[in-house]
Amino acid sequence: MAGCQIKICGLKRAADIAMVNCYQPDLAGFIVDFPRSHRSIDEEQLRLLTSQLDSSIRSVGVFVDAPAEKIIQLLNDGVIDMAQLHGRETDADVRRIQQATHRPVIRAYLIHERQDLIAALNSPADLILLDQGRGSGRPFDWQLVSDVAIKRPFILAGGLNANNLDQAIETLRPNAVDLSSSVETQGIKDPVKVKKAIAIVRRHNLNF
Numbered sequence: 762m763a764g765c766q767i768k769i770c771g772l773k774r775a776a777d778i779a780m781v782n783c784y785q786p787d788l789a790g791f792i793v794d795f796p797r798s799h800r801s802i803d804e805e806q807l808r809l810l811t812s813q814l815d816s817s818i819r820s821v822g823v824f825v826d827a828p829a830e831k832i833i834q835l836l837n838d839g840v841i842d843m844a845q846l847h848g849r850e851t852d853a854d855v856r857r858i859q860q861a862t863h864r865p866v867i868r869a870y871l872i873h874e875r876q877d878l879i880a881a882l883n884s885p886a887d888l889i890l891l892d893q894g895r896g897s898g899r900p901f902d903w904q905l906v907s908d909v910a911i912k913r914p915f916i917l918a919g920g921l922n923a924n925n926l927d928q929a930i931e932t933l934r935p936n937a938v939d940l941s942s943s944v945e946t947q948g949i950k951d952p953v954k955v956k957k958a959i960a961i962v963r964r965h966n967l968n969f
């Protein structure tokens with residue numbers, strides 16, 4: 762689909778899968794083996810949840826400094842369609858996973874200063890993701906993106922919500938937006954908020 766896609770991240774319950782199967786975001790994200798996050802699931806849960814996901818929605822495993830072998834296995838087993846690296850993974854890690862799987866690798870960059878954007882622009886990843894933190898619910902300084910011409914596809918993340926999605930899409934023109942915190946109520950994905958966020962993004966696609 763052309764225009765802006767939407768990823769709903771941090772799915773962890775069977776009810777979350779039923780919800781996204783109903784509202785149809787483009788991408789569904791799963792935080793794998795990162796117990797510091799309340800959204801973390803283990804490999805067994807990941808296998809079960811992705812097996813229930815509608816085939817039109819691409820599954821993204823989100824990893825923080827996980828062993829490359831484990832990510833490669835999950836991709837090659839078809840458990841996930843794409844891997845998102847959200848820790849201190851190197852360019853060599855990205856290339857190794859790409860070569861071993863021929864699957865898309867998303868590399869997340871935490872944007873605090875201009876130099877972080879320059880690093881992202883030079884990434885060997887198939888897609889770069891610009892974020893403030895790791896599911897922090899806070900945006901980074903978008904002015905940095907406006908200042909540096911981003912001449913490659915990117916996913917925008919960090920503190921996106923129903924109130925700032927329009928502005929984010931209109932001014933930064935991301936290829937996809939990624940939401941987690943703002944579509945939860947008390948730490949659980951909220952169908953009303955998910956439906957609303959997806960509707961906002963789809964409206965933009967009609968206007969492009």
Ligand SMILES: O=C(O)c1ccccc1N[C@@H]1O[C@H](COP(=O)(O)O)[C@@H](O)[C@H]1O
Nearest residue numbers: 798847895896897898918919920941942
């Ligand atoms: O959401 C988490 O807990 C998380 C843990 C480890 C790595 C990444 C994580 N989340 C990523 O954060 C953005 C969404 O951020 P926000 O909550 O909307 O501000 C998304 O890329 C998630 O993959």
